Amino acid sequence: MEKTNHKQEINITPQLMERINELISHYPEGKQKSALLPVLHEVQDAHDNWLSVELQNKVAELLQIQPIEVYEVVTFYTMFNQKPIGKYMFEFCTTSCCAINKAEDMMEYTCNKLGVQPGQVTEDGMFSVVGVQCLGACGYAPMMQVGDFYHEHLTKEKIDAIIEDCRVGKVVLHDK
Template sequence: MKQSHDIKQTINMTPELMARIEELLSHYPADKRKSALLPILHDVQDAHDNWLSIELMDKVAEIIGIQPIEVYEVVTFYTMYNQRPIGKYMFEFCQTSCCATRGVEDLMDYTCNKLGVKVGEPTPDGMFEVRGVECLGACGYAPMMQLGDEFKEHLTKEKIDQLIQDCKDGKINLHYKVNG
């Protein structure tokens, strides 16, 4: 798998994105600008094909006035930030206790086998990727996953089959939350 430093990403800090960053920074005192890092990273990632290259992380650090390592630490810690291009349809399965006891690992294996990939590996056409994540906060609906900003709950193999087909048929419209 290629790392983000092997893949070139066009950095496009549009006037609209810069205005949004400045608006986020305005919520914090000048000496606490780093506090805006997480929402800024969300908006920058959303504006750059849902991933953050090293060059883009460096640009965020420059804008905020912090060291690049401070951005890298955050991006590598949280699974919501992507360090490489990802599949268009990211199936993010909750892997914590409630979902685990309800069979999420078998569903992840089933999904990977169905798509012909391993966890964390996009399909060759870039359409799908399967990822395990920490608690998504919907324990009463286990096993579950997130697709875009929507939860898919009480999962079964049949529901996975239908989701995959709906994605292929263009019936799944990905909506991502706008921070702010």
């Protein structure tokens, strides 16, 4: 598991705790571990979209499971972030169809435009760029995900427009 020097304030608000309890209630008594994935999503959303080791330990405590059971899930799934990320995380699909259609070139262009390497956060905290495995939109390659939304048939011009829209607050991240 990746160790970070980033400090994260753990803030389990009454509203978040209510949501966690509601998620746990969907599973039989004693099977609260089954709520792990949705609970991690809720907790990550409430904590600047990342999960420190301390926060993962808190989730384990809330679900009455061992911390290693949380670590295994967080380190397996790419949708869980183990360090701070930018407000807008550009997730470029890097598997076959997107690769053939120059996704790596689009990702490199984006990194150069923002002045970061994959996995880094821009100095202003606005952007991160990462490569991810298949996002299931092969017919629309090359593509990337920003928040809950796909951006397809990417070109340099489309990327420039998305970056500008993010800078002025026009990009919606979640479909909630």
